[in-house]
Amino acid sequence: MRTTDEHALAALSLAPDPVPVELDLRHALGHVTAAAIRAHADSPPFDNSAMDGFAVRWADVRSATADAPVALALMGESRAGVPFAETLVPGRAIRIMTGAPMPAGADTVVPLEVTSADERAVTIREVRSEGAHVRRRAEDARIGDEVIGSGVELSARHLAAAAAVGAARVAVFRSPRVGILSTGDELAPLGATPAPGQIYESNSVLLDGAVRRAGGIPVLLGPVGDRVDDVVAAIRRDDVDLIVTTGGVSVGAYDVIKAALAGRGAEFMTVAMQPGKPQGLGSVDGMPLLCLPGNPVSVAVSFELFVLPVMRAMRGLPQPLAWSVTTAGAAWSSPAGREQFMPVRWEAGSVAPATGLGAGSHLMARLALADGLARVPADVTDVRVGDSLEFRRFSG
Incomplete structure (x- = not known):
């Protein structure tokens, strides 16, 4: 039986190298x-004013005070x-707006708030x-x-920074295309009326x-x-x-993913974790596959632990x-010999199970109450109030 970390490394080894592409900035x-x-x-591309006011020569206004203002023609x-x-000439001023280029000859801006002006002249009371x-x-x-x-x-602020310096196109890694295949005769599509023995997919x-x-x-790609x-x-x-598949990876008579892919490059094993013990992975005809269990909470946990790191590698992230x-x-209790990944709520600096029914892999509706996963070591069977735990919020 593999540890969770061993299986995560095996999954990561399948990740294709990130593919660089060039995109328009607005699509990046x-x-x-x-x-x-x-x-x-x-950036900025020229000297410009940070205020609405008047562009002046420092030599003309350096003595200005409220008691001895300086008047300049516009x-x-x-x-x-x-x-x-x-070009600004000595003894004159130019009305200027925020962001406007500084005129030749001007070296200082006097804010509008410390001036009085008409159409012909400005009086400056402070510099x-x-x-x-x-x-x-x-x-x-x-x-x-x-x-x-x-x-x-x-992020949006990165795009704005790139735009400010004229970077219209950028080199990025292509978004990975992930095929999703759910399996099982028991699956009914949303909007349909499930037949006897079926569940919504x-x-x-x-x-x-x-x-x-x-x-x-x-x-x-499915369901099938x-x-x-x-x-x-x-x-x-x-x-x-x-490709990420769900269902059909355990030891049942109708575990179709295992039956279809075990001899084609995929391998199937148990991982010392709860939920999500049965897992599979491999490469079939050059296509990397991660084969997850079918129970919905197991899928959610397996995505966080195994699929997400592979996607991050494909996107060029650390x-x-x-x-x-x-x-x-x-x-709460945890199974002996297996790491438990308990869906938990984050409350006032601590975590508690999102449902009173434990980490049941079928409790998908209850998963909506969870903020993330608490990781319980394999040698811990009883979690006590106040115990230290590792915690990670769900990625999505």
């Missing part, structure tokens, strides 16, 4: 940079997008310092500066959402029933990078995902 949200993003232009104005074309309220060219970034490093998951809904939240593109030929046909795809340390706010 959530992607991971394959190379550093460097400034294509200075030459014109500089607006954002419409700069003043002439702060030479160069006040001027944003200098390239004080944010110079051409060629690294603005965003490689291996960074791009929820695993593909879970994985579809989890893959999207993890930065991938889900591709539904308990027929080997249907499984083999469903995984013969060249438009996905990874490993491993971090667990934090917390304390148990309630007592």
Whole structure:
């Protein structure tokens, strides 16, 4: 029987290398940079005003006070997008707006609030310092500066930073396409009336959402029933990078995934964990597969522990995902010899089982109450209030 960490490493070994692509900046949200993003232009691209006010020469206004104001004639104005074309001459001022280019000859901006003005002149009652309220060219970034490093998951603020320095296209890793195949004659589609003995199919809904939240593109390949030929046909795809199956991996007479793939490059084993003990993985005709159990909570836990790290590797993100340390706010039992991954609620700095029914792998409706997973070591059979535990929030 494998440990959870051993199986996670085996799964990670199947991860295809991330594929670099170039995207328009507006399409790059959530992607991971394959190379550093460097400034294509200075930011700001020119000296400009940080305030609405008046562009002046420091030498003309340095003595201005409320008791001894300085009056200057106006030459014109500089607006954002419409700069003043002439050079400021001594003894004059130029009306200027926030973001407008500094006129030639001006070195300081006096804020509107400390002035009085009409159409012809401005009276200045206060000045702060030479160069006040001027944003200098390239004080944010110079051409060629690294603005965003490689291996960074791009957020909206990253995109804005890249846009500010003129990076219209960026090198990122392609989003992995993940095929999702749920199996079982017992599965009824949403919207249908289940036949006797059937249940609503929820695993593909879970994985579809989890893959999207993890930065991938889900591709539904099923569901299919308990027929080997249907499984083999469903995984013969060249438009996905990874296939995740659910169900049919244990020791039952109708465990179709195991029957279909055991001799084709996939291996099946037990992992010392609860829930999610039966697992499978491998490569079939060059396609990496992760074969998860069919019980819905087992699927949720297995995605977090095994599928998510593989997707992160395919996206160019670092490993491993971090667990934090917390304390148990309630007592519960755990199976001997297996790590338990208990769906828990996070409450006031501690965790407690999300349901009074334990870590049952069928309790999908109760899983909605959970914030994440508590990891109980394999040698612990009784969790006590106040015990230290590892905790990780669900990724999606």
